[in-house]
Each structure stands twice: as structure tokens, then as C-alpha cells.
Amino acid sequence: MTLRLASVRRTAYSVFVATALGVSPLLAQQEPKLDVIYVPTPQEVVDRMLEMAEVKATDFVIDLGCGDGRMVVTAARKYGASGYGVDINPVRIQESNENAKKSGVTDKATFKVADLFQENIGKADVMTMYLLTEINRRLRPKILAELKPGSRVVSHAFDMGDWEPDQRDVVSSKQIYLWYVPAVIQGQWQIEGEEKMTLDLTQKYQMVSGKAATGARSAEVAGKLKGTEVTLTVTRDGAKKEYKGVVEGNEIKGIGGAWRARRT
Numbered sequence: 001m002t003l004r005l006a007s008v009r010r011t012a013y014s015v016f017v018a019t020a021l022g023v024s025p026l027l028a029q030q031e032p033k034l035d036v037i038y039v040p041t042p043q044e045v046v047d048r049m050l051e052m053a054e055v056k057a058t059d060f061v062i063d064l065g066c067g068d069g070r071m072v073v074t075a076a077r078k079y080g081a082s083g084y085g086v087d088i089n090p091v092r093i094q095e096s097n098e099n100a101k102k103s104g105v106t107d108k109a110t111f112k113v114a115d116l117f118q119e120n121i122g123k124a125d126v127m128t129m130y131l132l133t134e135i136n137r138r139l140r141p142k143i144l145a146e147l148k149p150g151s152r153v154v155s156h157a158f159d160m161g162d163w164e165p166d167q168r169d170v171v172s173s174k175q176i177y178l179w180y181v182p183a184v185i186q187g188q189w190q191i192e193g194e195e196k197m198t199l200d201l202t203q204k205y206q207m208v209s210g211k212a213a214t215g216a217r218s219a220e221v222a223g224k225l226k227g228t229e230v231t232l233t234v235t236r237d238g239a240k241k242e243y244k245g246v247v248e249g250n251e252i253k254g255i256g257g258a259w260r261a262r263r264t
């Protein structure tokens with residue numbers, strides 16, 4: 001009785017997932033243990049996702065829930081990038097290995113049976129996903145903790161909750177979202193250079209806000225990160241001044257060398 005109830009619940013969830021992915025619920029019932037059923041990303045969408053992520057030969061690409069491996073195989077074939085895909089379904093991994101073989105990229109594209117939630121993703125310069133918003137949201141803290149600042153995350157069809165994408169596009173009616181993993185700049189900084197100033201910054205994903213102070217004078221700061229690149233706009237008495245820099249650990253180096261900031 002309990003088992004039957006569990007099975008009915010799994011089926012209902014699969015039907016819900018299938019509906020979200022826009023495929024027949026009948027398909028979903030064949031793979032009840034997956035967090036998300038298998039639906040391949042159309043090749044033109046794969047191509048655009050990799051293009052938006054600006055994949056290059058030196059990049060390492062990870063596809064979480066890799067299906068037949070098309071994302072990592074395409075990254076290797078078109079751009080010479082290395083990488084791997086993980087999928088919990090061994091049938092998909094077999095298909096991925098066959099695809100890598102057919103494309104002659106087995107030296108660059110590898111695949112393994114694994115649960116995407118258990119995978120250490122820190123090696124990825126580019127991470128691709130076609131999962132569900134709910135799964136993306138669960139992965140969000142892992143992405144922010146494990147991926148290096150500047151890594152790119154591209155998702156087909158599903159967003160990442162309140163982490164707004166840095167870029168989006170629509171190809172063949174399919175939504176694509178791109179995020180740059182932001183450097184962490186929350187906290188206090190001292191700007192040196194043309195003008196000495198202290199900064200007290202708050203950060204939500206790539207969005208930055210806070211206060212700047214020079215002696216007793218205070219100003220509003222608004223800013224945005226694109227990976228390690230930061231733009232801060234300081235507004236004082238209605239006048240705006242822009243600071244562009246690159247975050248390197250506990251230092252921000254101003255572009256052009258006119259200023260730098262150190263964490264205090």
C-alpha cells in the first residue's frame with residue numbers, strides 16, 4: 001500500500017516535470033527516478049549557448065545532466081574545449097561516449113555516471129544545464145561557492161530564481177540564460193589614487209550597492225560585477241563618477257591605473 005502510494009506520487013511528479021519541459025507525460029513515466037527527464041537540447045540552441053558563453057579551446061566545460069553528451073561534444077568539436085558530462089542514467093552515458101567517438105573527440109570529451117548534486121564543479125570555466133528552475137535554485141549556492149569568479153553558467157529554458165541573468169536570448173522559441181559567477185566584493189574597501197575614499201559595499205549576486213566616504217562627506221554607491229570586472233558609480237551632490245576595475249582577491253585594480261582599492 002505504502003509502495004503503491006510512493007509510486008503514484010513519483011508518477012505525479014514526473015508528469016509535472018514533463019509538463020514543465022513541454023513533452024508527453026507518457027515519456028516521463030518511463031524514468032521515474034530522475035530529478036528531470038531526458039529531453040535533448042536542439043542543436044541550434046546548443047550552438048547558441050556555447051557561443052553566448054564564448055567557449056574557447058582553453059576552457060573546461062561541464063554539463064550537469066548531460067543526456068547524449070551533445071553539449072560537451074559540440075564544445076570539443078567546434079572550439080577544441082575539454083570537458084565532461086555527468087548523467088545519472090547509464091544509458092545516456094553510453095550514448096554520450098558513442099557520440100564523442102563518432103565526432104573524434106574522446107580525448108577531450110568524457111562522461112561518467114554520477115548524481116549532479118554530488119559533483120564537484122570547481123573545475124568548470126563554463127557550466128551548461130537543461131534542468132528545471134527548482135533544480136537550478138538548489139544548485140545556486142553550490143555554483144556560487146565552487147565556481148571561480150568569471151566562470152560562465154548557461155541554462156536552456158530555466159532561470160535561477162532571484163539571481164537575474166547577465167544575458168538572455170531566444171533561439172527557436174527556447175529561452176537561454178547566461179550568468180557570470182561574480183567575484184565577492186561585499187565589505188569595506190579603501191580607495192587610493194586620485195581621490196582617497198572608503199567604501200562600504202553590500203552585494204546581491206552581481207549587483208552592488210553601498211556608501212562611499214571621504215572624511216565627513218558621504219555618497220551613494222551603485223555597481224555591477226561581470227565576473228571579476230566591476231563598475232562602481234559614486235553619486236555625490238547629484239554628480240556621478242564611475243570607477244571601473246578588476247577584482248584580484250583583496251584588491252581592485254582600477255582600469256588605466258588611476259586608482260586601486262584594498263580590502264580593510
Ligand SMILES: C[S@@+](CC[C@H](N)C(=O)[O-])C[C@H]1O[C@@H](n2cnc3c(N)ncnc32)[C@H](O)[C@@H]1O
Nearest residue numbers: 035036039040041065066067087088115116130
Ligand atoms: C533535460 S535533459 C538535458 C540533457 C542535455 N543536458 C541536453 O541539454 O541535451 C536532463 C538530463 O538530466 C539527467 N538527470 C536527471 N536527474 C539527474 C541527477 N540527479 N544527476 C545527474 N543527471 C540527472 C537525465 O537523465 C537527463 O539526461
